[in-house]
Amino acid sequence: MGPFNMPWLTFSAFIVVDISVLIAIIWVVMDIRKHPENGGKNGEGQR
């Protein structure tokens, strides 16, 4: 049994939500490193 009287498999759904936030943040950091000057390939999409 996992936290809050939840079976681990059910509780894992909440962990997936946390992982999603982590993925979003990691992607942003990687993207800033990849394109430090702007957000788009070759600077396109900038207005």
Added chain:
Amino acid sequence: MSLLAACVVVLILYLGVLVGIGIWSARRTSTAEDFILGGRKVGPWVTALSFIAVYFSSVLIIGGGGFGYKFGMATVWIGAINVLVGCTLCWIVLGRRVRLFTERMGVSTISGFFTKRYNSPEAGVFSALIIFIFLIIYNVSVVKGMAHSFEVLMGLPYWGGVLISGIVIIFYVVLGGYQAVVWTGLIQAWVMIFSLLLLTFRTLNVVGGLSEGMRKLAEIGPGYVNTPGVWGWAGLISFCLIVSLGVWGMPQLLIRFYSIKDAKTFRLGTVIVTVGAAVAVLPYLNGAFARILIPELQNADLAIPSLSRLVLSPWGAAILLAGVVAAGMSTFAGVLIIISSSLVRDVYINGLKKVMTGEQEILANRVISGSVGVIALLIALKPPALILVLTGFSWAVIASTNLWPLLFGLYWKGASRAGAFISMLAGTVTAIVWTWLGKPFGIHGFITGTAVSLIVIVVVSLVKRASYPEGHIEKIYGE
């Protein structure tokens, strides 16, 4: 104060704000591009939150709560996969590419994307027609969700709920177009998030906390706390895929990527959409706990409205009603814009090669979005079947048509005109026929439709190689 009076006050305030935004947006809408895409200058907060508002319609709150009530806590997985696949990965994989490609091609609708990317007017027109037909079905289910909430919380007749919500939406969409849709979406998302948090907080209080609630639920039946529980793996996984991966082919959500201000804003937008979408697990959780407090409900779709009547004060229930109505309105409105722009720009102007001035195009969009809204309302007055069944069906067909041609169009230069068009036809026909046959082996039409569409686009593109005019693909890929 009575519940009815609180609902009336909250709704009048809320609907008044929406109408105000419609009038304000109308003044900022001077070109067809403004009406369809908000002039491609929408920021990350507005884009991300309106994405959430359109994605998580009243179908999520009402229907999701119904699923939680029927199948228990395993359904929180649907919300979790919505966040991971339907929001985070969708933004990362599709977002920026869709923005860049559509800008390079100068298109403003998903059907326009198919026309230009594959040099295939037939694919564009076919996609537009599928969007037109099946998004109306989807909108009917959205209105149904809103009307049910009016029914339970305010004691209004069903038709009254349909008319109140429908008329306000049509008013602000016809006036303000896309700008009205995204700005009202921003407010609607906040109302929705706040109301779901409020309901969850109160429900957990009443059942004695999360641990105690889980214990009580397990006493009713272990299947209500286990995963996959009483639903079973097949049902749970296929539904997670439909309402998460299916999003990748839904035009009313993809248009958020077209209209975002610039490619850089995707960074903040991706984080906002992920954090905001986390509330998607709450309707399922509340629906599951509703079984503890209201064990004998005849109609599972009434779980959330009934729960809110039980655990919230009149003001709280009124805010929840506003949240449900907000969720439904934003989706309904987003869909109206997509349908009208698909018909006017993709079918009439690009498909039939008719010429229109900017003013005529805005007028045509206004007339069509208004007419389609009225049609959806009329159908919703005598609605068929369960909310989520209808939604699942329309999503299955639209996703089977659009998903793979879009993804391959963005990532595989070898995806050919014949491959895309035949894939669309095969996916659509499979999804419809499979559903009509009664979902053999318990497999949803979305699974078979998208599987067939995937195989067809790969095989046909390999057999009948892509042959585009010189420089066509290079220009689209920005090389």
